[in-house]
Amino acid sequence: MACxxxxxxxxxxxxxxxxxxAILTTLMEQGTNQVVVKARGRNINRAVDAVEIVRKRFAKNIExxxxxxxxxxxEVQTPEGQTRTRRVSSIEICxxxxGESA
Incomplete structure (x- = not known):
């Protein structure tokens, strides 16, 4: 990954x-030019929302x-004691x- x-x-x-x-604090106060936002499963939409709010409302210089x-x-265990395979999606947004490449 690029980050x-x-x-x-x-x-x-x-x-x-x-x-x-948390994203703004990491970018502005920790002296870094990059941050990676990670989410899995049902939290992916919350990650996308957070990134878009940062980009559109607070820090317009973030790409x-x-x-x-x-x-x-x-592998997950069902209440009946059976083992089942589930797929869990994940996302990483750098x-x-x-103008400040690392």
């Missing part, structure tokens, strides 16, 4: 504005440098300050 070694923001179940603040999507097969 090797960049700090990560992992998206979970908290409100989207918490992640917007999407790379997007990586993937899917993993996970953000970079415009």
């Amino acid at each position: 090797e070694g960049a700090p990560e923001v992992r998206i979970g179940r908290k409100p989207v504005m918490n992640y917007v603040l 999407i440098k790379d997007i990586k999507i993937d899917s993993q097969e996970i 953000l970079e300050k415009a």
